[in-house]
Amino acid sequence: MTRPTRVEVNCTTGETSIIELTDAEIAQMEADAAAAETQRKADEKAAADKATARAAILDRLGLTADEAAILLG
């Protein structure tokens, strides 16, 4: 299996190097990816919860989303 790589370019010489990631760098990348996915799911849940709460409030008030936008705009 091909190892992930990183690219380094020396701006003085113009030389480009393609370097395989070390085991530690791969482990860190996988940990970062897992953390990012957890955060993404939390953000999506928070946004969905907020939308649900907003809809419930509008329903109690008997307003449509457009009418609420006019009031708050």
Added chain:
Amino acid sequence: MPSTYTLIKGETLASSAASYSFTAIPSTFTDLVVRTSTRGTSGGWNSVILTLNNNNSSLYSVTWLQGDGSSATSNRQSSQTTMQLDRNTIPSQDTNLFNNTEYYIPNYLSTVAKPVSNFGVGDRNTTEAYIAAMAGLANITSAITSIKIENNTSNFVSGSSFYLYGISKS
């Protein structure tokens, strides 16, 4: 009229890579500009990590603002070991689409902390679009000699591009 906006180095990836680093940045300019066009190898928005001078001490702070046309979010993080920018790389399934992002680093040779601004857009065609802006500060008091741009979610796909420009006083 002197040229004040000079391409230092830039290229398009021929194969996927986890990060792209500009090293040995010449000290002959006043400001630096990095422009990227990126897509990730994983589904969902990919985040980008910016590191200056390979310094991973807790020297970075970031305030960002994002909007997708129906909602806006903002956050601030301080004492970070990098600058992390969410939703700065288009997901893998959006074939042929790329995020456009610009980073600006004024006075990169100064002996005081370095401000870094970022502005990026990602349009997923009919799915969604995001605009993101960031105000950052790197408490690094030496000249900036390297910039690392890392996809912390997956890899940057082949076809992603990275360009570094130097700005000179006219």
